[in-house]
Amino acid sequence: MRTPLLLATALCLPAVCQTPAPADNPFFQAWDTPFGVPPFAQIKEAHFLPAFKEGMARHKAEIAAIAGSKDAPTFANTIEALELSGQLLERVGIVFGALSGAETNPKLQAINRELAPLRSAHYDDINLDPRLWARVKAVWENRAKENLTGEQLRLLEDRRKGFLRAGADLSPEKQARMRAINGELSRAGVAYGDRLLKATKDFVLVVTDPKDLSGLPEGAKAAAAAAAKKAGKEGAWVFTLDAPSIWPFLQYADNRDLRRQLLQGYLDRCQAGENDTRALANQIANLRVEKARLLGYPTWAHYILEENMARTPEGAYGLLKPVWKAALAKAKVERAELRKAMAKDLPGAKLEAWDWRYYQEKVRKARFDLDETALKPYFSLDQVRSGAFGLATRLYGVTFTEVKDIPVYHPEVRVFEVKEADGRHLGLLYTDYHPRPGKRGGAWCGSLRPGRERHRITPVATNVCNFTRPAGDAPALLTPDEVRTLFHEFGHALHGLFYNGQYRGLGSTSRDFVELPSQIMENWAMEPEVLKTYARHWKTGEPIPAALGDKVKKSRTFGEGFATTEYMAAALLDMDWHTLTEVKDRDVNAFEKASLAKWGLPPEIPVRYRTPYFNHIWGGGNGYSAGYYAYIWSAVLDSDAFLAFKEKGDLYDPATARAFRTRVLEMGSTKDPAQLYRDFRGRDPKVDALLIKRGLKPAPAKAAR
Structure with missing residues (x-):
């Protein structure tokens, strides 16, 4: 657990009229909660700005102490000291980021707009501090004298490059312009995300004639009726731009004009008025x-x-x-x-x-002879999640046990303790699977606490999605795409849970490598051998028929x-x-x-x-600019990596699974990602595996015996 934080005086920003005293602010207290998770019920919107302000003040003081030290710069008193700085700020930022994505509201959005330029300026003050940069350069230049480990050298190099890429070597005039640009970027990114969220949630297609529902599965109709009731339009059916609503409508609705209206609403978002x-x-x-x-x-x-x-x-x-x-x-x-x-x-x-x-x-x-609606009864959310958990147990030995009476930010969130095969606590996984007005679209894996081995801090990962809700007497029944998404985001969570590095600064990886741990999990999701472990009819408990599983396999490259x-x-x-x-x-x-x-x-x-x-x-903070290609780059890696299991003739091959965990999942960015892949596979990846898997290139003919 993290060392409890000392109480501190919070500085009040003008936007906060009545800020709680520090003693009432959870961010200035030790968290007496199971596993040290955030006490969500105690955290109010008014707590954030004072906590951010105090977090930045403490961080600045820590940085000033490092930069102004009279001792000769060393890895320990400069690079490691930087690594340990800003813990309160990190703590506040993690909770705020989680809520801003999954459970936002106008108050949090207003805070984010005010906060964005403050945070930008704060990190500019650090990255453009000439005294600090001089110390980092000195450690780099004298690195051969310190007998550093490979991981320490990697962290040092990462810090040095980070300062250079932030503009530490620029002239004062250019640094001033850099600060202005960063502030403008932060404000524009937040505004973009706010407008997109509002435009997405504002659009609805209201259907009043039952004839216009022709072709739609019963589950889609029931979900639309529930949405209408919630919106005060009982007796009608409401369809939205959320994935569980729009895509089934476009896939099944016989009414062509309504399909047009819904898709045009999706495509024309954010092009008019205040949401442009x-x-x-x-x-x-x-x-x-x-x-x-x-x-x-x-x-x-x-x-x-x-x-x-x-x-x-x-x-x-x-x-x-x-x-x-x-x-x-x-x-x-x-x-x-x-x-x-x-x-x-x-x-x-x-x-x-x-x-x-x-x-x-x-x-x-x-x-x-395959109707995707025939698959959904076998894909109840709980069973699919259990299937993903069971796969991780089979591959890596870890187990998942639901934990009750633990703080969550919404009643729909469920929490699971993750343990190693020998019973040691590894971390926690929060799951949050359904769309809400305050949740942005898509699916993602987040963190409520990044782990690192050096200080025995265990991770808390989150999986946040927008899956089909339960309808009528049925549980949430997922589409095949939603099944793959669940496995995908779970793969990201495993990556964070397994990280075994010494430093938080090396816990993330390059954008075009980070999707490998997630996308490889999708390969297992629809394999008949894996399907039979979790795909059971929600009413009868019968496993998915072999014939249906075979149709899934035969159609896997369709579309x-x-x-x-x-x-x-x-x-x-x-x-x-x-x-x-x-x-x-x-x-x-x-x-x-x-x-x-x-x-x-x-x-x-x-x-x-x-x-x-x-x-x-x-959008602010999403980080895929000039990097959205990463999914296909990682798809080359995941297709080739999964082939390693196929080549063994065992989708659960213990030696291959152990190698993937220890040489990829546990490593973060402690090594160059290309080297991590070579360490696992023994060679560079080949693109053919991806093209063949997607049916974009014919598979080679099998050699005759």
């Missing part, structure tokens, strides 16, 4: 161009990718282009199939974006042309935005249209994220 984000996106792009130039990089992508496995924009494009070509070719074949299917229903009609998922489902059913293309288009759009070299006003829609036309995206396939709602690259 386009000017913010252009502003952020321009600020990034200027920041990259100040630091001596040709583009923002060059700046970002220097720290990733791709290294350069050319490296990222080098992977994206061949995969794009293969995916686009398959998508065009799929389009021809859908046009034929549509011609039977609507002779002469043109296939549109709102028709794709609908006719794709029809073709799937005709070709494989991959569409799925890969709509993702890849977003990755290419991101790269095009962040290889800009000029600061200028742009028509955001025109830029996007030109980018997608350049790559030849078919008009029937909308890009996964349009510029006005591409929160991964524009």
Whole structure:
């Protein structure tokens, strides 16, 4: 457990009218809770700004002590001291970040808007402190004299590069401009995220005629009726832009015009009125161009990718282009199939974006005799989660036991204690699976406490998703995509839980490596051997029939042309935005249209994220700018890594699992990620495994015996 924090006087910011005294602020007290988790019930909105202010004040004092030390700079009194500084600030920031993503409200959003520039300025004060930078440089220059371990050298190098990339070597004039840019970026990113959340939650499609529900599964209709009742529209059906609502509607609803209305609502978000984000996106792009130039990089992508496995924009494009070509070719074949299917229903009609998922489902059913709604009864949320837990137990020996009477930030959150095979406490996992008004879209893994071995601090991971809610008398029944997402985010959690490094500063990895631990878990999710361990009918308890599991296996590459293309288009759009070299006003829609036309995206396939709602690259703190390609880069890694298990003939091979845990999952960024992969696989990854897995390239013929 972390050492209890001493009480301190909180400084009051003008925006807080009645701030509690420090004795009443949980952030200034030791947390007397199970496992030392945050006491959510005691934490109020008014506690955050005083705690942040005090956290920054303490951090500044700690930094001043390090920078002003009369002792000669050493790894211990400079680099390790920096590593240990700012613990109160980290504590407050983690809780605030968790609530801002999963359970926000107007008060928290207002705090975030006020806080963003303060935090930006605080870290600029540290990164641009000439005395501190001089000490870090001195430790680097004298590193050979200290007999440092490989991990310590890695942390030292990481700190040194961090200062350089923040502008520590710039002139005072350029540093002043850097500070201004960082402040503007922080404000714009927060504003972008706030507008996107509001625009997403504001849009609803209200259906009043039962005939307009034709084709929809009973679960989707029941969920829409429940949403309508909650919105005060009892007797109607409400569909939203949340994933469990929009995608089933587009997949199954027979009413073509309503499919159009719902998809257009999704695609046209954030382009009008107070929720318009386009000017913010252009502003952020321009600020990034200027920041990259100040630091001596040709583009923002060059700046970002220097720290990733791709290294350069050319490296990222080098992977994206061949995969794009293969995916686009398959998508065009799929389009021809859908046009034929549509011609039977609507002779002469043109296939549109709102028709794709609908006719794709029809073709799937005709070709494989597989209706995805037939799978859902076997994918109850609790069973799927148990399946993911069971897989981790089989691979790594860890167990998961639900913990009751533990503080949570919402009643739907459940907490599980994670133990090693020998019973030792490893950490906690918070799960939060359903959409709410205060939760942003998508799915993510977070942390309520990062772990590190040096101080025996155990991690607390979170999995936050937006899955289908229970409807009627049925539990939450997941779609196959939601099943894969659960396994994916659980893989991220395992990565954080298993980290065994000495320093928190090495707990994260490069953006294009971090998806390997998550995406590899998806490979197991739909394997028949794994399916039979968790896919049981929610009413009867019967395991999924072998014939149905076989249909799943046979159809696994169906629709991959569409799925890969709509993702890849977003990755290419991101790269095009962040290889800009000029600061200028742009028509955001025109830029996007030109980018997608350049790559030849078919008009029937909308890009996964349009510029006005591409929160991964524009929203504050999401960190995927010039890095959304990372999912496909990591997909090459995960496909090739999973092949290691396949080659053994055992999906649970103990030696391979042990190697993956000890050489990848436990390592964080204590080594270069390319080396971590080589340590596990014995070679560099091969792209063929991904192309074959997705059906974008034929599998090699098996050699004759």
